[in-house]
Amino acid sequence: MNGCDSSPSAAELGRPADMKMDNERTDTILQTARAIMKAEHDLFVKELLDNDDHIARVRQIADAVGKYLQSEDVGKADARATVDTIVDYGRQLFLDCTY
Numbered sequence: 001m002n003g004c005d006s007s008p009s010a011a012e013l014g015r016p017a018d019m020k021m022d023n024e025r026t027d028t029i030l031q032t033a034r035a036i037m038k039a040e041h042d043l044f045v046k047e048l049l050d051n052d053d054h055i056a057r058v059r060q061i062a063d064a065v066g067k068y069l070q071s072e073d074v075g076k077a078d079a080r081a082t083v084d085t086i087v088d089y090g091r092q093l094f095l096d097c098t099y
Helices: 023-047 051-071 076-096
Strands: none
Touching: 023 051, 023 076, 051 076
16 A cells, blocks of 8 residues: 555544634535545546646635635635645645655
């Protein structure tokens, strides 16, 4: 098993420390986004996708979550914090991956 097969730790599944929206809802959104991000990362590894394509897709996923949160009347700062958390998770998956 290589570094790409690791699952997120309990700490990685938490919401941003400064997040103010409902904890249960935030956790569900973050867990869903991380599951999507993990599936994207697994596809990246399996298909040996170009790094630039992968980075763009990670950003697109995170931005889509941010737009959804704003459409649900979540504050811009909370939506931005969530987007940053998702991007950081995608970055960590990439950095932890050993080929």
